Amino acid sequence: MKLITAIIKPFKLDDVRQAVSEVGVQGVTVTEVRGFGRQRGHTEIYRGAEYIVEFVPKTKIEIAVDDALLEQVIEAIAKSAQTGKVGDGKIFVFDLEQVVRIRTGERDASAI
Amino acid sequence: MTNKLSGWTFFGALTLSVQCAWADGPTEPFLTGVDKISSGDTAWMLTSTALVLMMSIPGLALFYGGMVRKKNVLATLMQTFAITCMVTLLWWAIGYSWAFTPGSAFLGGTGRAFFNGMTFIHDPANQLSVSHLALTIPETVYAMFQLTFAAITPALIAGAFADRMKFSAMLVFMAAWSLLVYCPIAHMVWEPTGWLSKAGVLDYAGGTVVHINAGIAGLASCLMLGKRLGYGREKMAPHNLTLTLIGASLLWVGWFGFNAGSAGAADGRAGMAMLVTQMATAAAALGWMSAEWISRGKPSVLGIASGAVAGLVAITPASGFVGPTPAVIIGLIAGVVCFVAATSLKHVMGYDDSLDAFGVHGIGGILGALLTGVFVSKEISGVDGSFLVQLKGVAVTVIYGFAASFLILFLIDKTMGLRVSEEQEREGLDISLHGESIE
Numbered sequence: 001m002k003l004i005t006a007i008i009k010p011f012k013l014d015d016v017r018q019a020v021s022e023v024g025v026q027g028v029t030v031t032e033v034r035g036f037g038r039q040r041g042h043t044e045i046y047r048g049a050e051y052i053v054e055f056v057p058k059t060k061i062e063i064a065v066d067d068a069l070l071e072q073v074i075e076a077i078a079k080s081a082q083t084g085k086v087g088d089g090k091i092f093v094f095d096l097e098q099v100v101r102i103r104t105g106e107r108d109a110s111a112i
Numbered sequence: 113m114t115n116k117l118s119g120w121t122f123f124g125a126l127t128l129s130v131q132c133a134w135a136d137g138p139t140e141p142f143l144t145g146v147d148k149i150s151s152g153d154t155a156w157m158l159t160s161t162a163l164v165l166m167m168s169i170p171g172l173a174l175f176y177g178g179m180v181r182k183k184n185v186l187a188t189l190m191q192t193f194a195i196t197c198m199v200t201l202l203w204w205a206i207g208y209s210w211a212f213t214p215g216s217a218f219l220g221g222t223g224r225a226f227f228n229g230m231t232f233i234h235d236p237a238n239q240l241s242v243s244h245l246a247l248t249i250p251e252t253v254y255a256m257f258q259l260t261f262a263a264i265t266p267a268l269i270a271g272a273f274a275d276r277m278k279f280s281a282m283l284v285f286m287a288a289w290s291l292l293v294y295c296p297i298a299h300m301v302w303e304p305t306g307w308l309s310k311a312g313v314l315d316y317a318g319g320t321v322v323h324i325n326a327g328i329a330g331l332a333s334c335l336m337l338g339k340r341l342g343y344g345r346e347k348m349a350p351h352n353l354t355l356t357l358i359g360a361s362l363l364w365v366g367w368f369g370f371n372a373g374s375a376g377a378a379d380g381r382a383g384m385a386m387l388v389t390q391m392a393t394a395a396a397a398l399g400w401m402s403a404e405w406i407s408r409g410k411p412s413v414l415g416i417a418s419g420a421v422a423g424l425v426a427i428t429p430a431s432g433f434v435g436p437t438p439a440v441i442i443g444l445i446a447g448v449v450c451f452v453a454a455t456s457l458k459h460v461m462g463y464d465d466s467l468d469a470f471g472v473h474g475i476g477g478i479l480g481a482l483l484t485g486v487f488v489s490k491e492i493s494g495v496d497g498s499f500l501v502q503l504k505g506v507a508v509t510v511i512y513g514f515a516a517s518f519l520i521l522f523l524i525d526k527t528m529g530l531r532v533s534e535e536q537e538r539e540g541l542d543i544s545l546h547g548e549s550i551e
Contacts, residue, residue: 044349045408045410045412046349046350046412046414047414047415047418047454047455047468048408048454048455048456048458048459049348049349049459051347051348051349053347
């Protein structure tokens with residue numbers, strides 16, 4: 001089992017949700033986050049006072065998947081979140097040791 | 113034939129009464145019959161009064177509230193609201209009497225303290241008191257109309273010291289300022305016994321009395337209080353420009369009461385004042401926006417809203433004196449000059465006028481007062497103006513306003529202290545002064 005964490009542009013969230021649903025993902029966790037990558041920040045000017053916004057708003061999604069589904073999900077995210085411009089985000093993949101469904105006590109693959 | 117004759121007789125009588133009013137009209141508030149009141153004028157002045165009150169609450173409160181950081185928004189709204197309440201009672205106690213009854217060249221009398229003698233006797237006399245400054249409306253309406261001006265003026269100052277003044281010190285300052293600065297200046301400029309009024313200074317709706325006065329007091333207070341903690345290093349961007357744009361729009365709408373209401377009547381001059389107000393405001397908003405677009409690359413919401421307010425300020429003294437084309441010119445100049453004042457001058461000079469009370473109201477007011485002397489039309493107003501006389505009005509207000517404000521602030525600083533503690537300022541005034549916050 002793997003845990004996929006992807007940082008994407010906030011306005012791409014709906015596209016990504018739809019794309020991963022189509023390949024069979026059953027659940028996604030979404031968090032609003034801020035950060036910087038190669039996109040860096042941007043400058044805002046208010047009545048002549050300049051402020052550098054170093055951390056850009058992004059959306060973080062987390063998805064637990066069975067190994068068999070991994071490549072399809074990665075591809076779905078990468079395709080649906082892409083604009084081709086700097087700041088599209090990243091996908092991180094981690095090994096996942098255990099999953100428990102709280103309601104039934106099911107474990108691992110059947111709990112995803 | 114009979115009709116025509118009576119028509120002529122009526123015209124003759126009217127001319128005569130107007131001449132009498134010029135020759136030896138009333139020089140102080142007086143009691144008269146209710147039949148002397150014009151219902152049209154009164155209806156418009158009741159409306160104008162409500163419009164000007166709306167400029168302060170919620171207009172100015174939102175305009176300023178949106179521009180501060182989120183931790184200070186309630187404190188900023190609270191200042192305008194509390195000032196409005198406090199000035200209302202001061203106006204009743206003595207303010208109205210000091211400003212708008214005859215007295216010395218510098219201050220009015222005390223005859224109308226606690227609105228003493230301001231009456232409406234329905235039965236049996238059917239009489240009411242009328243101000244010598246507005247002959248066709250009840251004095252109650254005139255005093256209320258002027259009250260709304262007295263309330264918004266100190267509230268404007270609050271933009272200069274946003275985010276760092278103690279609420280208690282703010283109340284004391286505003287009370288003292290209202291009585292010792294606003295009332296004398298209003299009397300000097302607007303009451304016929306006032307010396308600037310006698311000298312021929314033109315100020316239709318308060319460019320000098322309201323805006324230069326508030327702007328220069330703002331400059332004094334931001335110099336006295338010092339900069340906000342972290343100024344120039346930390347992000348102090350406006351937390352919600354939606355509120356600011358709503359506030360600016362309410363100010364714009366309310367300003368028709370301010371300027372067209374200053375006619376004191378529902379007449380042609382009020383109509384012209386309304387028209388030129390719209391012209392100048394639109395021109396200034398576009399002027400500021402364009403200057404910003406050219407020099408900084410983007411036309412901002414804060415910029416166009418600030419430009420509109422700058423135009424409203426600049427046309428205020430001129431509104432009853434100029435036609436639409438000069439109004440467009442005044443607006444364009446005000447938009448560009450106030451843009452420079454609020455975005456460059458303050459950084460060059462190094463004072464922290466947080467929300468640009470001086471940059472917009474002080475500079476815009478001075479510009480408007482001076483340009484009134486340039487563009488005044490005798491056809492519209494029946495008077496001549498002069499640039500030099502206007503300059504005198506500006507100079508007196510700037511010098512007296514700055515010195516008196518500085519002195520009041522100095523005394524408060526030495527006794528109760530002006531500024532919140534560093535910890536309170538860091539935490540935000542909403543929580544530290546008012547025990548509330550927004551999420």
